[in-house]
Amino acid sequence: MNFKSTIGLEVHFELKTKSKIFSPSPVTYGAKPNTATNVIDWGMPGVLPMVNKDVYRLGIMVALATHAHILPTTHFDRKNYYYPDNPKAYQITQFFQPLARDGYVEIEVHGKKKRIGIHEMHIEEDAGKNTHGTNGYSYVDLNRQGVPLLEVVSEPDMEDPDEAYAYLEKLRKIVQFTGASDVKMEEGSMRVDTNISIRPAGQKELGTKVEMKNLNSFEHVRLSLAYEEKRQQQVLLSGGQIQLSTRRFDEASGKTVLERVKEGASDYRYFPEPDIAPDHISQEWIDEIAKTLPKSAAERYDDYVNKFGLKPYDANVLLQTKESSDFFDGAVAAGADPQLAANWMNTQVNGYLNDHRVALADVKLTPEHLAEMIKLIKDGTISSKIAKKVFAETIENGTDPKKFVEEKGMVQLSDLSVLEPMVKEIVDNNPQSVEDFKNGKDRAIGFLVGQIMKQTRGKANPVVVNKLLNQELASR
Amino acid sequence: MKITEDTIRHVAELSRLEFGDNEIGKFTAEMDSIINMANQLSTVDTEGVEETVQVVDRDTVFREDKAEHWQTKDELMKNVPDQANGFIKVPVIIEKDENE
Numbered sequence: 001m002n003f004k005s006t007i008g009l010e011v012h013f014e015l016k017t018k019s020k021i022f023s024p025s026p027v028t029y030g031a032k033p034n035t036a037t038n039v040i041d042w043g044m045p046g047v048l049p050m051v052n053k054d055v056y057r058l059g060i061m062v063a064l065a066t067h068a069h070i071l072p073t074t075h076f077d078r079k080n081y082y083y084p085d086n087p088k089a090y091q092i093t094q095f096f097q098p099l100a101r102d103g104y105v106e107i108e109v110h111g112k113k114k115r116i117g118i119h120e121m122h123i124e125e126d127a128g129k130n131t132h133g134t135n136g137y138s139y140v141d142l143n144r145q146g147v148p149l150l151e152v153v154s155e156p157d158m159e160d161p162d163e164a165y166a167y168l169e170k171l172r173k174i175v176q177f178t179g180a181s182d183v184k185m186e187e188g189s190m191r192v193d194t195n196i197s198i199r200p201a202g203q204k205e206l207g208t209k210v211e212m213k214n215l216n217s218f219e220h221v222r223l224s225l226a227y228e229e230k231r232q233q234q235v236l237l238s239g240g241q242i243q244l245s246t247r248r249f250d251e252a253s254g255k256t257v258l259e260r261v262k263e264g265a266s267d268y269r270y271f272p273e274p275d276i277a278p279d280h281i282s283q284e285w286i287d288e289i290a291k292t293l294p295k296s297a298a299e300r301y302d303d304y305v306n307k308f309g310l311k312p313y314d315a316n317v318l319l320q321t322k323e324s325s326d327f328f329d330g331a332v333a334a335g336a337d338p339q340l341a342a343n344w345m346n347t348q349v350n351g352y353l354n355d356h357r358v359a360l361a362d363v364k365l366t367p368e369h370l371a372e373m374i375k376l377i378k379d380g381t382i383s384s385k386i387a388k389k390v391f392a393e394t395i396e397n398g399t400d401p402k403k404f405v406e407e408k409g410m411v412q413l414s415d416l417s418v419l420e421p422m423v424k425e426i427v428d429n430n431p432q433s434v435e436d437f438k439n440g441k442d443r444a445i446g447f448l449v450g451q452i453m454k455q456t457r458g459k460a461n462p463v464v465v466n467k468l469l470n471q472e473l474a475s476r
Numbered sequence: 477m478k479i480t481e482d483t484i485r486h487v488a489e490l491s492r493l494e495f496g497d498n499e500i501g502k503f504t505a506e507m508d509s510i511i512n513m514a515n516q517l518s519t520v521d522t523e524g525v526e527e528t529v530q531v532v533d534r535d536t537v538f539r540e541d542k543a544e545h546w547q548t549k550d551e552l553m554k555n556v557p558d559q560a561n562g563f564i565k566v567p568v569i570i571e572k573d574e575n576e
Contacts, residue, residue: 019543026543033562034553038546042555054541075529082492084566096529132568139563267490272529277537 002201003233006209007164007194007225008156011171012149013181014126014189015058020146021125022049022092022276027148029187033141041146043088049275051076055148056281058180059099059123060289062150065174065296066118068103070286075278079268084140085127093124095270099150105174107166116167117155124149150180156195156206161225168192168218177297177322185217192218196225197242198232207232208242212256215249224249227256300325308338317346323360324350330367336374344370348388352395364398365391373401380461386410414461416468419452422460423468426451427476437473445469477515479508 017027023040040047063070077095103118126149128142152171158164172183172190182189192215197207210228215221227249232242247256295303297319304315318328324345331341349370353360373390376382382390382405390401390410405411413419426448427434436444448469452460484504488495495503549562558565 017541019541024539024542024544024546026545032549034564035549035562037549037552039552042552050537050539052541053538056538080490082490084564131563136568137560138566138568139560140566141563269490274530277532277534278530279536279538 001237003198003229003236004201005159005196005198005225005229006156006206007158007161007196008209009154009158009164009167009221010193010195011152011154011168012126012191012193013062013152013175013183015055015123015148015150015180016182017052017054017058017148019052021052021055021123021148023146025146028143029189031143033139034143036143037145041087041142043086049092051276051279052148055123056099056279057289058148058178059121059150060281060286061178061180061293062152062175063100063103063121064286064290064293065178066103066105066121066152066171068100068118068121070100070281071097072283073097073278073280074099076273076276077270078273079270081268083127084138085130086145087128087142091125091127092273092276093151094122096272098122105167105170107163107170109160109162109166114157114163116157116163119153119155121150121152124151150175161222161229164194164225165218165222168221173297173319177294177300177325179294179322192221194221194225196228196232198229198236200236207236208244210242210244210256211246211262212249213246213259220249220251223254224256227254231256294322297325300329304338304342308332308342310338310342314342314346317350318342321360327360327367327370331370331374334368334371336367336371337378340374340377341370344374344391348391349395363395365395366398369394369398369401376401376405380412380414380463381405382410382412383458383462385458386412410459412461413456413459414464416464419460419464419468422452422455423465423472426455427469427472434473434476438476445473477511479504479511483507 019025020027020041023038025038025041026036028036040049060070074094074097076092078090079093079095080090082089098120099122101118101120103121104115105118106113106115108114126144126147128140128145131139131141133139154167158167175181175190176183184190185192193211193213194215195209195211197209199205199207210232212224212228215224228247235242243258243261245261246259248259249255250257301312301315301319304310304318305312310318317324319325327349328341328345331345332338349360349365352363373382373387373394376390377384377387386405390404393399393404394401430448430451433444433448445466449462449465452465452469453462481500481504484495484500484507488500488503553559553562553564556564
């Protein structure tokens with residue numbers, strides 16, 4: 001019997017704001033427990049939550065980037081649940097009137113293009129973080145309580161784990177390039193829940209769905225969905241029934257494990273949040289935000305490949321993060337040759353970041369520095385070899401490349417009136433190399449270049465030296 | 477709407493409240509009369525009246541995204557019955573895995 005899978009995804013993004021969604025507590029990552037909270041986060045009596053305007057702004061950016069319809073009127077609702085990660089005993093979310101509906105993301109899987117619908121997206125608050133001890137206690141840190149989240153709910157449009165994977169990659173890239181979120185799975189700024197049901201081919205009504213939460217990588221999403229497809233098929237084929245349940249992916253065994261069976265769906269007793277006024281989102285504001293929307297990864301890719309002539313591979317490496325793409329754009333805007341800038345970004349800069357385990361934002365190198373250095377290489381002032389020294393100094397200490405080159409006397413020696421007599425002298429002193437050259441030994445040139453480099457302490461322009469040597473040797 | 481003992485048991489469980497058997501009967505009767513009182517509202521004709529989610533006359537109240545420190549950890553943790561290393565200490569809350 002053949003089965004068809006139906007997959008839907010819920011993705012939470014932490015929005016990049018300075019303060020929380022309903023209180024001015026700072027949004028931090030890695031701060032000491034319970035140091036970034038206030039009375040609103042704790043839900044103390046008499047406090048008044050107030051909506052952070054930037055949470056809407058960033059959410060609207062994502063809505064625009066996914067072609068979603070932004071609702072002109074929204075409001076917040078209370079989702080009631082008792083759990084120590086949230087001292088209010090309810091989460092403030094948007095249940096009845098979300099930020100936006102009916103968006104889509106385009107994916108390409110197995111050579112086929114497909115649109116995956118976005119059912120809705122809404123803004124809400126995150127809960128605190130629990131750590132479970134082995135001594136019968138759990139430990140709660142409320143720093144994350146009230147951090148703004150955008151939840152993006154897909155339509156159940158995906159039919160296999162590869163489509164789910166492609167959707168996640170695309171959605172992540174879209175959100176990343178709006179700048180609305182850091183989209184880091186490992187830091188929890190992007191979190192994925194999936195649900196999957198299967199049904200015999202030809203059957204119209206969907207099967208019972210199983211939900212999986214807290215998947216910590218895209219690969220786990222793919223593996224767990226693939227496992228579920230098989231497991232559910234076996235259950236159905238052996239005459240069993242699928243339970244409406246939540247399962248989790250066990251990394252070690254590669255299997256999914258039952259967490260709990262769901263009884264009765266909506267026990268959250270949602271009702272409109274009485275402390276927060278309804279929000280009207282004007283078209284003028286949306287238009288204003290649309291004007292500030294950064295170029296998408298797809299648009300940038302098009303520029304890189306078709307305008308700058310970069311190889312698709314190089315373009316994709318630059319587009320791995322918005323930061324590196326922004327940096328590259330900055331260097332090109334400052335006058336750098338795009339191909340050279342891409343080469344430097346993808347080899348030297350990335351190499352440095354990997355070796356030192358730092359982010360682009362943490363180093364002192366600026367796009368202007370990179371552009372200046374590339375100009376120095378291009379106009380022959382410094383050799384690529386010297387450039388590596390300049391680069392090491394600039395990225396480490398933020399030293400201006402031009403100034404550094406001048407101060408250290410690193411300017412490349414291209415002056416013919418100096419190099420010509422030097423070449424003659426070296427050739428005169430090495431008759432054996434002349435002999436070797438005439439016998440077709442290319443190594444002879446390398447040896448002579450080395451002699452000149454030695455004499456000029458590496459400053460001679462290798463291109464000029466090679467040219468002069470060839471001329472001189474040919475004339476002998 | 478008729479409030480039954482099962483409704484009360486269900487709501488109590490959701491609210492993490494424990495009632496004795498004699499209390500269930502009492503709350504069922506009380507809750508039933510409260511709900512019925514509130515149900516008088518449904519006799520009002522609301523045909524054509526737009527639904528509202530707010531009774532206070534406010535609209536679109538935003539705050540600028542500015543981070544401020546209000547209370548210190550120590551001030552807030554005064555309300556915490558049990559703590560350890562800056563964390564709030566609570567009885568273990570993970571749900572037990574039932575492997576299939």
